[in-house]
Amino acid sequence: MGLTLAEKIIENHLVSGKMEPGKEIALRIDQTLTQDATGTMAYLQFEALGLDRVKTKLSVSYVDHNTLQASFENADDHRFLQSIAARYGIYFSRPGNGICHQVHLERFGVPGATLLGSDSHTPTAGGLGMLAFGAGGLDVAVAMAGRPFYLKMPEIVRVNLTGKLPPWVTAKDIILELLRRLSVKGGVGKIFEYGGDGIKNLTVPERATITNMGAELGATTSLFPSDEQTRLFLKAQNREEAWQPLAPDPDARYSETITIDLSTLEPLVACPHSPDAVRKVTEVGPVPLNQVAIGSCTNSSYTDLMRVAAILKGKTVHPNTSLVISPGSRQVLLMLAENGALADLLAAGARLLESACGPCIGMGQAPCSGGNSLRTFNRNFEGRSGTKDAQIYLASPEVAAASALTGVLTDPRTLGEYPEIPLPEEFIIDDSMIIPPAADSANVSIVRGPNIKPLPRRGPLAKSLTGSVLIKVGANITTDHIMPAGAKILPLRSNIPAIAEYVFSGIDPGFAARAKEKGGGFIVAGENYGQGSSREHAALAPMSLGITAVFARSFARIHRSNLINFGILPLVFSDPADYEGISQDDLLHLGDIEEGIDRGELLVENKSTGRKFRVLLPLGEREKEILRAGGLLNLTKQQAEGE
Ligand code: MIC
Numbered sequence: 001m002g003l004t005l006a007e008k009i010i011e012n013h014l015v016s017g018k019m020e021p022g023k024e025i026a027l028r029i030d031q032t033l034t035q036d037a038t039g040t041m042a043y044l045q046f047e048a049l050g051l052d053r054v055k056t057k058l059s060v061s062y063v064d065h066n067t068l069q070a071s072f073e074n075a076d077d078h079r080f081l082q083s084i085a086a087r088y089g090i091y092f093s094r095p096g097n098g099i100c101h102q103v104h105l106e107r108f109g110v111p112g113a114t115l116l117g118s119d120s121h122t123p124t125a126g127g128l129g130m131l132a133f134g135a136g137g138l139d140v141a142v143a144m145a146g147r148p149f150y151l152k153m154p155e156i157v158r159v160n161l162t163g164k165l166p167p168w169v170t171a172k173d174i175i176l177e178l179l180r181r182l183s184v185k186g187g188v189g190k191i192f193e194y195g196g197d198g199i200k201n202l203t204v205p206e207r208a209t210i211t212n213m214g215a216e217l218g219a220t221t222s223l224f225p226s227d228e229q230t231r232l233f234l235k236a237q238n239r240e241e242a243w244q245p246l247a248p249d250p251d252a253r254y255s256e257t258i259t260i261d262l263s264t265l266e267p268l269v270a271c272p273h274s275p276d277a278v279r280k281v282t283e284v285g286p287v288p289l290n291q292v293a294i295g296s297c298t299n300s301s302y303t304d305l306m307r308v309a310a311i312l313k314g315k316t317v318h319p320n321t322s323l324v325i326s327p328g329s330r331q332v333l334l335m336l337a338e339n340g341a342l343a344d345l346l347a348a349g350a351r352l353l354e355s356a357c358g359p360c361i362g363m364g365q366a367p368c369s370g371g372n373s374l375r376t377f378n379r380n381f382e383g384r385s386g387t388k389d390a391q392i393y394l395a396s397p398e399v400a401a402a403s404a405l406t407g408v409l410t411d412p413r414t415l416g417e418y419p420e421i422p423l424p425e426e427f428i429i430d431d432s433m434i435i436p437p438a439a440d441s442a443n444v445s446i447v448r449g450p451n452i453k454p455l456p457r458r459g460p461l462a463k464s465l466t467g468s469v470l471i472k473v474g475a476n477i478t479t480d481h482i483m484p485a486g487a488k489i490l491p492l493r494s495n496i497p498a499i500a501e502y503v504f505s506g507i508d509p510g511f512a513a514r515a516k517e518k519g520g521g522f523i524v525a526g527e528n529y530g531q532g533s534s535r536e537h538a539a540l541a542p543m544s545l546g547i548t549a550v551f552a553r554s555f556a557r558i559h560r561s562n563l564i565n566f567g568i569l570p571l572v573f574s575d576p577a578d579y580e581g582i583s584q585d586d587l588l589h590l591g592d593i594e595e596g597i598d599r600g601e602l603l604v605e606n607k608s609t610g611r612k613f614r615v616l617l618p619l620g621e622r623e624k625e626i627l628r629a630g631g632l633l634n635l636t637k638q639q640a641e642g643e
């Protein structure tokens with residue numbers, strides 16, 4: 001029987017386990033990436049493992065999230081990251097060089113290799129035929145130490161793209177269509193492998209828009225084959241030697257096949273407050289827009305912004321709408337500057353931001369109160385923009401540019417002829433903002449400012465747990481709800497005691513105080529708890545407040561792993577109805593934790609109501625070991641000492 005492309009790459013990197021869906025597998029990781037908001041913790045953890053140098057083929061540390069520098073914290077983090085990169089053999093992409101996923105695609109990605117990144121959109125590199133996963137910082141630290149990455153073997157779904165996109169309909173509309181069909185839970189436990197004759201016209205940046213937003217489906221990752229388009233992109237990046245052709249076997253077997261006829265698609269938009277609330281632009285109608293924001297790791301490539309420039313050229317942004325543009329990388333920005341497109345954007349009234357995540361993570365450009373903002377980004381969770389009551393819509397750069405001119409949500413097909421922008425034959429190559437690892441790394445001293453606080457540690461596994469339900473939340477709670485980001489909170493990512501004050505602050509400002517007063521306790525949640533970002537702070541900060549278990553109807557993959565990594569029990573209601581029987585402040589008791597970990601099941605007593613119920617704790621062997629050791633850091637150290 002033939003293999004899918006994902007299976008071929010997995011087979012090449014398999015350290016242990018069998019490629020059977022649901023079974024635990026361990027994969028050798030070739031490359032890692034971190035960004036600053038998750039990187040500081042990842043490197044503190046790597047440091048705690050006591051190695052002299054990273055053991056990957058390539059590791060890159062990017063600075064793209066915390067670049068506002070409203071106070072000293074961000075700059076302290078940057079300096080720490082630069083010194084630690086030099087010390088441990090890591091490339092350092094300086095602030096201003098661009099968004100990690102965009103730059104990685106341009107300068108480092110390799111078809112057929114594995115990539116682990118401490119950011120949920122790491123699968124962007126799948127657009128280049130790379131098998132790329134998002135994970136918590138600690139998982140990345142462990143991979144930098146040369147140890148494998150463990151995951152459950154996903155099911156492989158084939159997404160068959162047929163036909164050709166009509167003018168003004170884009171790669172963003174393909175992934176929005178999938179979100180419309182499958183929802184933010186539709187990809188859990190799955191790899192989406194793209195194929196069909198429709199892919200041959202999609203360039204690597206377009207493919208990367210699709211694999212990037214596969215994260216919003218909850219997918220483990222997404223993958224395109226490595227073909228002529230891949231070769232052209234790598235050649236234009238002066239990296240043709242990294243290319244190899246890669247494709248699934250003709251008789252590969254997939255768990256499911258989804259077909260999208262590209263010629264039937266229309267411009268789509270995700271409405272507030274979820275990336276799967278997708279409708280046709282024509283159906284939603286002319287929503288007035290206070291802001292249009294173009295950028296983010298989803299849609300800020302050279303070709304994206306060239307199309308935007310072509311649409312705006314000679315015109316003026318609507319007086320009621322603020323247009324902000326953050327180019328994905330310095331390469332993109334340099335090219336726009338050299339060919340004059342930047343002048344067209346500025347002349348039209350665009351406000352230029354630096355090449356970074358910016359408004360996507362609430363780092364500035366918060367919309368006005370109650371305002372509507374149309375963005376080319378990938379997430380529109382409530383409050384993420386920095387304005388609690390703002391309404392965020394997600395669409396393609398073409399829809400965004402057309403709407404910036406009219407001031408209302410606009411179908412770009414009304415603009416006439418579509419500006420065809422081919423992939424350039426050569427990108428401007430200038431890696432001077434990427435600092436290679438120091439040659440005399442052993443002599444580099446690591447610089448720690450006052451914002452770099454020591455790693456919080458946790459004790460061994462408890463025999464039994466008694467505590468209060470500190471909060472009860474509904475379904476699809478994101479890590480932005482648990483551990484918000486934005487200009488005020490994000491600078492505290494290296495300072496767990498300080499950031500812990502903000503756990504659940506957007507939905508329950510009293511949470512941290514209550515957790516401290518009660519000496520910790522439990523969280524109760526509905527389905528898909530912890531979807532969205534990979535930030536391990538959504539586990540680490542609750543851990544530091546004494547959270548020892550989360551009861552949920554189901555968990556999102558990365559967050560579940562993060563909870564386990566920090567020794568927090570991710571418990572699943574065996575009868576989903578038991579969720580209804582619990583209230584905030586109920587006192588719960590869990591006995592015999594160790595046995596529960598072995599058996600994958602625990603008995604819970606609700607001391608407030610007298611009810612008893614079962615919860616499931618389905619764990620792989622490795623996950624059991626992590627929990628028994630009191631977390632992944634403890635386990636990795638124990639293993640290293642035993643060798
Ligand atoms: C995001 O898009 O939410 C982030 C910010 O990039 C996160 C990482 C983080 O919280 O630092 C992600 O996607 O993993």
Ligand code: SF4
Pocket residue numbers: 065099119121296297298356357360361377378
């Ligand atoms: Fe940055 Fe936004 Fe991409 Fe996250 S989704 S990496 S915040 S641009």
